[in-house]
Amino acid sequence: MIPNSPIRADRIGHDIDALAAITEPDRPWTRRAFTPLFLEGRKWLEKAMREAGAVTQIDAAGNLVGTIPGLNPQLGTIMLGSHSDTVPDGGRFDGIAGVIAALEVARALRDQGVVLDHTLEIVDFLAEEVSIFGVSCIGSRGISGTRPAEWLARESDGVTLEKAIVAVGGALHRPAQRDDIKAFLELHIEQGPVLQNEQRDVGVVTAIAGITRIEVVVEGRADHAGTTPMGARKDALTTAAWIALGVEELARALASGDEHFAATVGEFEMTPNAANVVPARVRMLIDARAELRADMDRFVDELGKGIAAIAEKTGVAVGEPRIVSDNPPTPCDPDLLEILDAACDSAGARHRRMASGAGHDTAWMARITKAAMIFVPCRDGRSHAPDEFATTEDIALGTAVLLDAVKALDTRLQEKS
Ligand SMILES: [Zn+2]
Numbered sequence: 157m158i159p160n161s162p163i164r165a166d167r168i169g170h171d172i173d174a175l176a177a178i179t180e181p182d183r184p185w186t187r188r189a190f191t192p193l194f195l196e197g198r199k200w201l202e203k204a205m206r207e208a209g210a211v212t213q214i215d216a217a218g219n220l221v222g223t224i225p226g227l228n229p230q231l232g233t234i235m236l237g238s239h240s241d242t243v244p245d246g247g248r249f250d251g252i253a254g255v256i257a258a259l260e261v262a263r264a265l266r267d268q269g270v271v272l273d274h275t276l277e278i279v280d281f282l283a284e285e286v287s288i289f290g291v292s293c294i295g296s297r298g299i300s301g302t303r304p305a306e307w308l309a310r311e312s313d314g315v316t317l318e319k320a321i322v323a324v325g326g327a328l329h330r331p332a333q334r335d336d337i338k339a340f341l342e343l344h345i346e347q348g349p350v351l352q353n354e355q356r357d358v359g360v361v362t363a364i365a366g367i368t369r370i371e372v373v374v375e376g377r378a379d380h381a382g383t384t385p386m387g388a389r390k391d392a393l394t395t396a397a398w399i400a401l402g403v404e405e406l407a408r409a410l411a412s413g414d415e416h417f418a419a420t421v422g423e424f425e426m427t428p429n430a431a432n433v434v435p436a437r438v439r440m441l442i443d444a445r446a447e448l449r450a451d452m453d454r455f456v457d458e459l460g461k462g463i464a465a466i467a468e469k470t471g472v473a474v475g476e477p478r479i480v481s482d483n484p485p486t487p488c489d490p491d492l493l494e495i496l497d498a499a500c501d502s503a504g505a506r507h508r509r510m511a512s513g514a515g516h517d518t519a520w521m522a523r524i525t526k527a528a529m530i531f532v533p534c535r536d537g538r539s540h541a542p543d544e545f546a547t548t549e550d551i552a553l554g555t556a557v558l559l560d561a562v563k564a565l566d567t568r569l570q571e572k573s
Pocket residue numbers: 239250251284344
């Protein structure tokens with residue numbers, strides 16, 4: 157139980173179990189967006205939202221939204237939520253904890269007889285995880301006006317994304333973008349080990365890291381592995397190995413400060429990949445994540461210089477690193493961060509500020525409104541795996557923080573305007 161809070165851990169635990177039960181039976185806990193199970197999960201959520209006093213609808217972007225009108229609805233909307241879809245073999249908490257937390261905030265307000273001045277909305281965003289259409293954050297991109305038009309023609313099993321959005325209840329002839337949302341808050345499991353290791357209850361997220369993906373191609377030369385002398389080779393793999401180690405060294409240096417930085421050689425293909433042939437070609441894809449744009453700029457710059465130096469040393473040609481995709485970091489709203497810090501203190505939650513290395517719906521919501529998020533601990537930092545786990549008590553404490561923040565926001569937003 158949380159002292160002085162109407163948040164009920166038992167309800168949260170019950171709801172998470174109920175949603176977890178809606179899973180592919182042989183592959184817990186799988187409920188991918190657009191599947192019949194996903195729709196069944198949403199049916200359950202819709203009912204729970206209505207029981208919490210909300211009016212439900214599927215918005216034009218395909219999000220499930222529960223609305224509780226405010227006393228002064230022209231003030232606009234405070235929105236809370238996350239996503240109910242999972243990755244294949246995913247966890248019971250990623251996204252789901254945030255949707256249930258939003259629901260519990262609505263129930264706690266109702267239990268206290270509190271109606272906000274602003275309208276309160278609980279949202280389950282459509283397809284936050286990479287979906288069967290190969291793209292993610294479809295609902296939050298829709299609502300924020302950042303869903304690329306060409307996405308709608310993407311196909312999966314002969315069905316276009318456009319048709320799939322309509323099939324879940326969305327509508328493409330209606331505008332999806334919102335301009336009445338005054339603030340958005342999301343609770344999410346950390347998906348990393350920092351809070352557990354530091355024995356903190358809540359992470360107040362300062363920014364969602366930018367993600368830049370860089371392709372590097374090493375062009376060596378295929379030769380006979382038995383007859384070509386060691387000094388006469390153009391081995392693409394050994395040069396690529398130097399580069400991979402260089403990426404790690406550079407990333408470690410950039411990660412040694414307070415701001416989040418990580419880089420990974422996540423894809424690696426070697427040709428011809430045969431035992432008796434000197435490797436001819438390697439293609440690597442580097443995934444780099446930075447809280448600060450300046451750190452990413454430095455990484456890209458130093459990577460280019462480092463690669464040139466390695467190519468010079470080994471005598472193997474390496475193409476110019478090619479930036480394949482580049483999303484800048486999204487800072488969370490400073491006013492909301494202050495409100496969340498204060499809410500942690502009043503709920504008795506040990507907290508710290510931290511960046512998110514993973515992408516979240518909050519990053520897209522930040523395009524159209526003040527947005528911020530909090531993390532709650534998850535066991536050993538495990539996520540996107542069946543053994544992902546967060547305690548009901550930890551989620552409930554985070555939810556109490558959310559409730560306090562919503563109440564503070566309801567007043568503060570009026571002072572500001
Ligand atoms: Zn998530």
